[in-house]
Amino acid sequence: MKVIPHDPGKAEHVSTEGARGVRLTSLISENEGADNFAMRLFDVEPGGHTPLHEHAWEHEVFIVSGSGELRGKTVMPFAAGDAVFVEPGEVHQFANTGAEVLRFICCVPMIQE
Numbered sequence: 001m002k003v004i005p006h007d008p009g010k011a012e013h014v015s016t017e018g019a020r021g022v023r024l025t026s027l028i029s030e031n032e033g034a035d036n037f038a039m040r041l042f043d044v045e046p047g048g049h050t051p052l053h054e055h056a057w058e059h060e061v062f063i064v065s066g067s068g069e070l071r072g073k074t075v076m077p078f079a080a081g082d083a084v085f086v087e088p089g090e091v092h093q094f095a096n097t098g099a100e101v102l103r104f105i106c107c108v109p110m111i112q113e
Contacts, residue, residue, distance in 0.1 A: 002033070011024065014050070016051050020045075022048055026038065026040055030110060036110055039105060039107050040105070041105055041106075044102040044103075046102075047096060049094060060083070061085075063079060064105060065101070066079075066080060067080065068096045071095055077097075
């Protein structure tokens with residue numbers, strides 16, 4: 001067992017093409033001994049968004065604060081306290097449509113193709 005203190009200074013700007021105003025903090029990864037899943041914290045500035053993309057693995061997401069839209073084939077609004085499931089192969093983008101920073105926790109498999 002481990003308790004890992006959150007270090008806001010570890011947040012890194014996401015420079016992936018199509019991302020705007022996104023910072024990522026790795027909370028749990030192989031560095032902490034995780035073999036199966038990585039837990040990441042995203043902060044998205046008002047008007048910002050993750051890239052519109054797809055991949056072979058699922059996402060489990062919890063919206064900590066703020067509000068926004070899950071964009072893909074459809075658009076679905078979400079707010080603090082909501083859980084979001086993105087299936088493998090599903091085109092998706094998290095967009096901040098609110099006036100405050102959108103913060104969410106995302107869990108993905110450690111082995112990503």
